[in-house]
Amino acid sequence: xATSSLVPLPQPxxxxxxxxxxxxxxxxxxLPPDASSRGSIDPDIAEVYFLVMHFLASGPCxxxxxxxxxxxxxxxxxxxxFHAWYARDRKNSGNEDDDGLSLPLSYTDIVTxxxxxxxGHLVKLLQQLLVYNQRSVAALEPAHSRIPTAADVPTLLxxxxxxxxxxxxxxxxxxxxxxxxxxxxPHWEADQxxxxxxxxxxxxxxxxxxxxxxxxxxxxxxxxxxLVDRIQIIKKLRGHRNAVxxxxxxxxxxxVITGSDDRLVKIWSTETGLCLRSCRGHEGDITDxxxxxxxxxxxxxxxxxxxxxxxxPNGVPISLLRGHTASVTAISFSPRQGCEHLLLSTSDDGxxxxxxxxxSSLNSRVYMPNPKDAPAMGAPxxxxxxxxxxxxxAFNADGTIFVTGSSDKxxxxxDARKWNDDVTGRPxxxxxxxxxxxxxxxxxxxxxxxxxxxxxxxxxxxEDHHFKNSWSAHDSIVTCSRDGxxxxxxxxxxxxxxxxxxxxxxxxxxxxxxPMPPQPPRGNGPRHRVLPTPLGVNMIVWSLDNRFVLAxxxxxxxxxxxxxxxxxxxxxxxxxxxxxxxDVHPFNPRIAxxxxxxxRVIIWDIWEGHPIKVYDTGEYNLVDGNFSPDGSSLVVSDExxxxxxxxxxxxxxxxxxxYDQFFLGDFRPLVRDTFxxxxxxxxxxxxxxxxxxxxxxxxx
Numbered sequence: 001x002a003t004s005s006l007v008p009l010p011q012p013x014x015x016x017x018x019x020x021x022x023x024x025x026x027x028x029x030x031l032p033p034d035a036s037s038r039g040s041i042d043p044d045i046a047e048v049y050f051l052v053m054h055f056l057a058s059g060p061c062x063x064x065x066x067x068x069x070x071x072x073x074x075x076x077x078x079x080x081x082f083h084a085w086y087a088r089d090r091k092n093s094g095n096e097d098d099d100g101l102s103l104p105l106s107y108t109d110i111v112t113x114x115x116x117x118x119x120g121h122l123v124k125l126l127q128q129l130l131v132y133n134q135r136s137v138a139a140l141e142p143a144h145s146r147i148p149t150a151a152d153v154p155t156l157l158x159x160x161x162x163x164x165x166x167x168x169x170x171x172x173x174x175x176x177x178x179x180x181x182x183x184x185x186p187h188w189e190a191d192q193x194x195x196x197x198x199x200x201x202x203x204x205x206x207x208x209x210x211x212x213x214x215x216x217x218x219x220x221x222x223x224x225x226x227l228v229d230r231i232q233i234i235k236k237l238r239g240h241r242n243a244v245x246x247x248x249x250x251x252x253x254x255x256v257i258t259g260s261d262d263r264l265v266k267i268w269s270t271e272t273g274l275c276l277r278s279c280r281g282h283e284g285d286i287t288d289x290x291x292x293x294x295x296x297x298x299x300x301x302x303x304x305x306x307x308x309x310x311x312x313p314n315g316v317p318i319s320l321l322r323g324h325t326a327s328v329t330a331i332s333f334s335p336r337q338g339c340e341h342l343l344l345s346t347s348d349d350g351x352x353x354x355x356x357x358x359x360s361s362l363n364s365r366v367y368m369p370n371p372k373d374a375p376a377m378g379a380p381x382x383x384x385x386x387x388x389x390x391x392x393x394a395f396n397a398d399g400t401i402f403v404t405g406s407s408d409k410x411x412x413x414x415d416a417r418k419w420n421d422d423v424t425g426r427p428x429x430x431x432x433x434x435x436x437x438x439x440x441x442x443x444x445x446x447x448x449x450x451x452x453x454x455x456x457x458x459x460x461x462x463e464d465h466h467f468k469n470s471w472s473a474h475d476s477i478v479t480c481s482r483d484g485x486x487x488x489x490x491x492x493x494x495x496x497x498x499x500x501x502x503x504x505x506x507x508x509x510x511x512x513x514x515p516m517p518p519q520p521p522r523g524n525g526p527r528h529r530v531l532p533t534p535l536g537v538n539m540i541v542w543s544l545d546n547r548f549v550l551a552x553x554x555x556x557x558x559x560x561x562x563x564x565x566x567x568x569x570x571x572x573x574x575x576x577x578x579x580x581x582x583d584v585h586p587f588n589p590r591i592a593x594x595x596x597x598x599x600r601v602i603i604w605d606i607w608e609g610h611p612i613k614v615y616d617t618g619e620y621n622l623v624d625g626n627f628s629p630d631g632s633s634l635v636v637s638d639e640x641x642x643x644x645x646x647x648x649x650x651x652x653x654x655x656x657x658x659y660d661q662f663f664l665g666d667f668r669p670l671v672r673d674t675f676x677x678x679x680x681x682x683x684x685x686x687x688x689x690x691x692x693x694x695x696x697x698x699x700x
Contacts, residue, residue, distance in 0.1 A: 046079045050110055051122040053078075057107075058119035069107055080104050126156060224591045224605045227631070228613045231603070233644055234633075234651035235273045236617075239266050239661040240641035245623050246286050247637035251295035253628035255313050256635050258643055259286030264666060265300045265308075267315055270633065270645060273654035275661040277315030280670060281308050281678045284327075292333040294340045297357055303327035306676065307345055309357045319360035320676040325349040330392050333357070334416065335449075336399025344416070346390035346404055351427070354416060366427040367414050369406075391440060396475050397448040401431065403477050405441030410434060411479045411489075413503060432502045439483035443539050447476040447546045447563075450584050476563075477503060478542060478549050484511045484535035486551055488563060507566030511535040514555050514571075539582045544589040548606060552579040558594055560606050570609035574602045581636065583626040595622035595636045601646070617644050 049072055056065040072078050080102035239258070246259035256268040265286060267277040284304030291298050291312065298312045307321040307328055326348035334342040343357040352367040369388060389407040395416065396402065405411045412430040480486040486509040492502055536554040543550060548569065549561045556579065558572040577597035585591035595601045599622060601615040617636065625636030633647040669681040
């Protein structure tokens with residue numbers, strides 16, 4: 001007689017399908033019809049029963065084990081021992097259970113025949129299934145761009161996108177809209193260490209990666225003071241001769257990149273406080289910096305009409321982008337997946353361009369206002385620079401469109417995917433023109449770009465009753481101007497696109513008058529006239545959750561408006577001079593920071609409407625700054641070439657770092673060729689200066 005053996009469960013690379021209807025006589029629901037076409041291997045249901053029984057044998061459920069033993073024997077559901085092929089004559093061998101083909105085996109017989117099958121064999125098989133499922137999903141779907149699956153949460157009971165069954169997971173993937181996936185919170189894929197760090201710092205973090213998190217962020221926002229109490233000024237450094245109007249973090253927060261009016265771009269380590277690279281080549285002031293979403297490139301714009309691209313973090317020059325005929329005012333890398341190398345630039349020459357940042361030999365896409373929107377023929381021609389200087393620009397969350405603000409009092413929306421007409425050579429024209437301001441449009445931003453957007457779960461607490469509002473629509477735009485107002489533009493439905501424009505004015509946010517100062521007692525002397533206070537808007541940003549719009553006003557206030565109904569929520573006071581630095585925390589929607597010409601850095605609770613902590617850096621004007629990507633630190637820069645690094649640690653690594661960090665070759669003459677490439681006139685080296693070069697003081 002031939003001995004039988006347990007048929008192994010189907011391996012992941014051979015996805016067998018079990019038909020319970022056939023195995024149990026119709027006791028269970030059959031699989032979907034399209035499932036049978038994907039495989040033809042059926043596991044033996046008797047072996048499944050044995051594995052369940054073997055698992056119970058080593059556990060505390062002894063009575064359940066005994067009852068299952070009796071029922072399996074009664075219904076003959078355990079594996080059987082088959083006769084050899086030559087003995088299968090269908091004749092009874094004398095055993096009443098012998099059908100001529102096989103004999104039933106008892107539980108003890110099966111354990112004796114298969115000593116390699118341990119009591120935890122079933123658990124190991126399920127564990128292998130979970131591991132395979134996690135690897136297969138990670139290999140097919142790029143990180144931070146897929147919906148959560150059961151691979152993210154080790155559970156066998158998930159449904160839809162959390163199911164281990166490919167059919168249910170595929171259907172759940174189709175049900176989630178494309179933009180919802182792109183605006184997913186990054187810490188949905190965070191590890192345990194990252195989660196504990198966010199909890200300690202007071203940032204929002206998902207309670208668990210569970211099914212409701214697929215469309216809603218079930219996270220808790222703690223009090224902002226939990227984070228702010230740990231932030232302090234760790235180090236003050238100087239590496240530039242002139243004002244540092246550009247200071248940003250890279251995508252990891254490990255480096256700070258600064259650009260100054262001394263024409264240098266420097267890369268700093270936030271961990272040690274050392275200046276690692278000094279990148280030279282510009283002939284004018286640095287006007288803007290940008291880091292690619294892949295964290296491999298950093299671009300610098302200048303008023304020398306050019307853009308230079310450097311490799312991050314070693315500072316090796318990659319390309320020189322020339323084509324603008326006036327100062328480059330702003331640059332931004334595309335957030336669109338697969339287009340991380342595309343760079344948007346705006347210029348005082350009245351045009352925008354999208355470049356291939358890796359290859360300067362490729363032609364750029366040119367965007368220019370439609371001539372039909374030009375002033376009438378009888379209008380006087382302005383003298384000097386063009387009247388439609390493009391002052392600012394920003395992509396939307398998925399990088400398909402971008403918006404710009406100009407000196408002609410208009411904002412324009414453009415298609416970032418459209419190329420120039422190769423036949424006629426005609427540049428790209430705008431999708432829509434946003435008219436409503438009475439002065440230069442000096443700042444623009446799309447909603448959903450401060451951080452991935454998320455809806456809210458649960459009831460609002462009593463202290464937040466005045467914030468019971470929904471969020472602003474996806475691809476809404478906010479613009480501000482020196483005319484003392486900001487405008488929220490919301491997209492229209494598609495049927496109106498060809499008639500009245502694709503965006504409509506939702507709310508015109510007027511800056512309220514400041515509180516009047518106390519009047520001195522009136523005597524017999526002359527009356528003092530109170531001069532009007534300027535109400536222009538210097539900068540504007542969306543809150544993290546797109547519920548509010550924050551603006552820095554020329555009269556030193558920070559105004560907070562409700563983005564849903566346009567009402568003024570708070571008018572925050574704390575600065576004594578103008579503010580040009582405004583940023584929101586990347587994880588906690590309650591926190592924002594501002595820095596002004598009074599040398600103060602203030603962290604605000606925008607829900608409660610009061611400052612949480614005020615840092616005094618000195619007497620110099622603070623001109624740029626922002627939070628790090630993880631929200632645990634920030635950097636600000638001032639008008640005399642200093643940068644201030646804020647963090648939550650003790651700062652021991654930066655304790656012995658020198659204050660002045662200038663290289664001997666920072667300001668040596670350069671030799672330039674016709675293509676704009678530069679060489680050091682002394683060393684004939686085109687590489688950036690490294691941190692192991694000689695560091696000297698300010699007197700160069």
